[in-house]
């Protein structure tokens with residue numbers, strides 16, 4: 060049985076209601092348990108749970124140190140392409156946004172990767188929009204094969220594929236797959252995804268299972284907070300994680316805690332996850348899943364990221380650029396617009412994102428980052444806070 064069947068039978072609305080009505084005593088009981096049910100998780104993320112945030116924080120902190128030690132793993136996203144055939148209302152790369160686009164050549168990908176390597180990174184996340192013409196499977200395979208000799212860990216965040224399509228990517232040297240469900244609320248999901256293959260909710264929901272079957276041994280999941288009710292999303296991702304831990308148990312699982320950031324298209328979040336609630340959520344995830352990696356990206360500001368380290372976060376991006384060529388300017392000469400899969404020459408003033416006087420600086424990014432510190436500055440801050448920054452946390456030799 061896939062997670063879709065299990066997901067369809069979850070009493071999510073009832074769990075959200077139960078969460079809202081939780082008493083402090085029930086939240087305290089849940090926080091003290093060694094094995095938690097989804098109902099216990101609902102109690103941890105409840106308004107009453109917010110009232111005992113210090114207690115949650117102490118437990119989450121102790122569990123994180125016990126299971127992971129005092130380390131923060133660092134990774135960098137490398138955007139290969141911002142071409143996309145989907146329209147996702149909240150994303151700057153949406154097909155109908157008149158943005159500056161580019162797909163990096165293999166040489167340009169290498170230049171970008173070399174720049175990241177020089178900054179210390181050994182853990183890479185290759186990111187691309189979904190566009191079979193520009194981001195073909197062969198292109199992805201070639202990118203991975205090119206980088207694999209020098210990069211111990213290469214994860215992908217690209218359009219979902221069939222298991223058989225994933226296999227060559229694993230064989231080429233990719234070990235991880237990240238796929239955000241964006242929203243676990245079917246109605247909101249349908250409203251947010253107005254065109255393209257991403258409209259298929261179930262296909263996306265089953266992606267981690269297909270990736271696991273193809274041999275990926277690191278899986279990353281998350282909703283995008285700011286679309287549906289955050290408690291419903293949190294309960295859903297907890298159920299999803301629980302399913303993957305039972306059924307894809309050879310894989311290391313990470314859960315990201317991603318909130319919507321400003322982007323092209325000017326999307327305004329539909330719901331709000333406050334900073335305090337984000338802290339509560341991270342604590343709840345840690346208490347429910349002692350061994351799962353928790354990721355916090357540069358979407359969050361430095362102060363908040365620094366504060367969350369002690370609560371349960373184990374992995375962070377640093378110095379991230381969200382446009383292809385962002386680290387070196389690679390690909391700048393061929394930046395263009397794309398309409399219906401056809402490349403169009405740039406015209407000055409054709410959109411607010413178009414170049415001035417015909418000169419583009421960079422392709423358009425997916426969203427604006429909030430933590431603009433360099434990787435070295437982030438690493439230094441991690442050390443100041445008593446943690447060790449880890450640049451390389453995996454080696455193919457470990458699974459040989």
Ligand code: SF4
Nearest residue numbers: 143147150152153188
């Ligand atoms: S979220 Fe992904 S699929 Fe949707 S528009 Fe952005 S890049 Fe494309």
